[in-house]
Amino acid sequence: MEGDLYVLMGQAIEEAKKGLQEGEVPVGALLIGPDGAMIASAHNQPIALNDPTAHAEILVLRSASAIMRNYRLMGSTVVVTVEPCLMCMGSLIQARVSRLIFGAFDPKAGAAGSIYNLADDHRLNHRIEVVSGIMAKECGALLQDFFRARRIEIA
Numbered sequence: 359m360e361g362d363l364y365v366l367m368g369q370a371i372e373e374a375k376k377g378l379q380e381g382e383v384p385v386g387a388l389l390i391g392p393d394g395a396m397i398a399s400a401h402n403q404p405i406a407l408n409d410p411t412a413h414a415e416i417l418v419l420r421s422a423s424a425i426m427r428n429y430r431l432m433g434s435t436v437v438v439t440v441e442p443c444l445m446c447m448g449s450l451i452q453a454r455v456s457r458l459i460f461g462a463f464d465p466k467a468g469a470a471g472s473i474y475n476l477a478d479d480h481r482l483n484h485r486i487e488v489v490s491g492i493m494a495k496e497c498g499a500l501l502q503d504f505f506r507a508r509r510i511e512i513a
Contacts, residue, residue: 392433461497
């Protein structure tokens with residue numbers, strides 16, 4: 359799967375761009391099953407769904423759980439363009455996701471190493487392997503461009 363990380367992150371970036379086109383913060387996520395097949399993809403939709411929990415990671419977990427008919431997604435990998443927040447990391451842990459791959463770090467809200475490191479907190483009953491920084495420049499640029507445009511709109 360290592361050689362595929364860039365291909366997978368490219369797919370997550372394409373998903374994030376869907377959110378960008380909808381006026382959402384551009385974050386995209388994929389859930390890959392134990393066999394390496396993509397089970398679900400999602401992008402941020404809190405504005406469209408009027409739901410503060412509609413982050414890409416949460417939506418991809420909901421979709422994959424429905425498809426797999428199981429709330430436990432053991433052996434799965436989540437690929438996301440930005441380091442997950444506390445809510446999303448907590449959800450990944452509850453779903454028993456095995457591996458997290460993310461692009462850009464989130465120094466203001468990241469919970470997979472930036473501010474918190476829930477993935478490796480030995481007080482919790484599940485730990486997640488984390489691979490960070492995959493296509494970080496591209497993932498970060500999506501966010502920077504989005505927020506730069508928002509600041510211009512407001513000014």
